[in-house]
Amino acid sequence: MFHLKVAAGTFDNHAGAAYIYSMTDKYILDFGLLRRSILLEPILTIAMGLFLLVSGCSENSSGPVNTPPIIESIEWDPAAVHPGSDVVLKVIANDPDGDSVRFRWTTYPKAGLFSDTLSDLCTLTVTPVLEGGMFLKVTLYASDSLNYNDTSIWIPLIEGETVSGHTYYANTEIPLPGVVVTIGKLIDTSSFRGAYEIKHISPGLRTITMVKDGCGDHTADLTVDSHMVYDIYADCPGLTRTVSGRITSFDDFGLQNVQLTVLNDDRTPTILSGVSDNMGNFTIEGVPPGKRTLTLEDLGNPVYHILSDTILITIVNDTNLQLRGRVKQDLFVSEGIDHPENWILQDIDYWKRWLVDSAGQCFLYNSCEVHGYGLLTMANPVSVPADAEAVTLAIDADLEDASLVIGYIVDGKSVFTQDVAMGTGEYNIVETVDISKVNPLGHELAIELYGLYNHSDVCASICLRRFELAFYK
Structure with missing residues (x-):
């Protein structure tokens, strides 16, 4: 845990009223105080003078002076964080006058999200779009409703590990795009080619999940190390289709023991296949939609020898095919x-x-x-x-x-x-x-x-x- 001790900041105690300014003096940072209008300045000055005369006060009169809160230290844990991870912030402060102290945490816009910006103990989730090697500035304001103090810390951001890979339909290496892949609070969506990449991961045992409409959820525990590659094969019964039909010879004879296999986009075979029965009928389950290439291979027909062949089909819904095998003579x-x-x-x-x-x-x-x-x-x-x-x-x-x-x-x-x-x-x-x-x-x-x-x-x-x-x- 890092511990930072800071000196008290300056404050403005003018004419018995406190002002709290942000980065420019145009805007008053409101901690529940009343803003006063410049137009009321002359009226307030005259009223204050009459009050002093009536009350018998003079310029030698004295009253209690408010002391702003003292920020003793800000602690954060861990000392350095990965983008996309959490850091716990804690302030130790007191008010010499015994006044109640209120806090407010701030950082750059969209640089992170505080669990509670008004608490002395909160968690900051750092946005994953930042990069290792940066420093994230966090500022704390402490107010007793009359005066305030502020101080800032710089939290170092460090590079984490990267997990990348592809999302595929089950039993294939056909890309499955649009899959939401998550590791902790880090997230990516797979591309048209099924590629994803998640950066800034703390090494060690982590859980990876994937979600996509039409697919079953996928969860796995990974031991994350340097440049890890992890491919996801998703079972998607709501997206895949059934391809069935019949394969015959030129004389309409049903061809038996013909294996039909779906190919990947690189024309390597998947394990999605079906074998024709003695009537030439076949069925292939779980075929991804789109343009698909099928191969025909003779596994040993008792009557004909069938020429190995390929066919190109477009699958939108469940599909029935009537195929003709080329028979050797x-x-x-x-x-x-x-x-x-x-x-x-x-x-x-x-x-x-x-x-x-x-x-x-x-x-x-x-x-x-x-x-x-x-x-x-x-x-x-x-x-x-x-x-x-x-x-x-x-x-x-x-x-x-x-x-x-x-x-x-x-x-x-x-x-x-x-x-x-x-x-x-x-x-x-x-x-x-x-x-x-x-x-x-x-x-x-x-x-x-x-x-x-x-x-x-x-x-x-x-x-x-x-x-x-x-x-x-």
């Missing part, structure tokens, strides 16, 4: 060395044929055995439906210091090549055919696989275990 499949007739296994000009490996597991390109670059071409093209929505290829292969290049042949003409793998390792590749460069829709499509060595003095090899060409619709 095979165009060409090569597994191991089954059906070698599906490939052209012969030299073509300076391109060397691929071989069957000795273990009978894959079609093999080996630069040291064929002495050059290798070429593996589909024996017959496949017809791609004009209404297909996507064409994909899948490759499972092992490479040893080699490069694998794909060539696309549309209606008998080579139109595009694409590097798909290079180096050494096991590769599992799934590619969607770039329709902007290769447009196979409604056309015949064949694939060529080129095996290339990276170094002429090293044997390069490619072991193709599986190749698949498919479309979705």
Whole structure:
């Protein structure tokens, strides 16, 4: 506790009447005294003279002199405070004449709020908009109704700790704006992006609360330390919505075991999801309103393979969706060395044929055995439906210091090549055919696989275990 001892201030005792002035002499600080008008000054002077003559008083007469109150000290606790926190003020004062003493506390406008401005013991709540490193001036006036004294103290303000973070809808990282977050008497409201920051917190165990219409209240105890980050996940049944519906194939067959997941704004998955039943029906609870992105993922349909996909929806109220999943249908499949007739296994000009490996597991390109670059071409093209929505290829292969290049042949003409793998390792590749460069829709499509060595003095090899060409619709 800080203790300040001050000397008595000056006062004005003129013509038997007391005046108490504030910062300028234009305004009289009223402690219950009567103000006198300048217009009455002459009348009061004449009346006082007549009174002295009638009463027999002269200028040698004397009467009791009023002594103003004495402010011995002002104490405050704690000695230094954080903006937004409380400081307890106490004055020790007396009046030599035994008069009753009245007090009044003041500070800068909007700098703080006193629990009782007229008490000798009160609490001052410092506004949180001030900053550490400042000093807050507090002035005390003491009056006995005739004279007054005043003194001021300067309370140091210190920096506190900061707690910041975001407010999100439960089970997501989708921002929840407009949340009122409170720690003690300090408060902030989360922004459009859900961000909040509360400064000037005394370190130690503190309670944080959040309030927002439509959401359940949130309360937690925090041990506040340097630059603490605390994210709040709010359950808001009054704000979130239910998304339900049905997902079917192009032939209106209900698609089972399709997982639909709501994405965060950064397109990472939330834990809000639903899985379709054997009729294709699904439900997702607790979805935040607004523009939302959903992903569709095949968890293992007994009949169809469904293409992973994303959809964009706008949610205002509870929403029912009718979705169509894109179902995969095979165009060409090569597994191991089954059906070698599906490939052209012969030299073509300076391109060397691929071989069957000795273990009978894959079609093999080996630069040291064929002495050059290798070429593996589909024996017959496949017809791609004009209404297909996507064409994909899948490759499972092992490479040893080699490069694998794909060539696309549309209606008998080579139109595009694409590097798909290079180096050494096991590769599992799934590619969607770039329709902007290769447009196979409604056309015949064949694939060529080129095996290339990276170094002429090293044997390069490619072991193709599986190749698949498919479309979705």
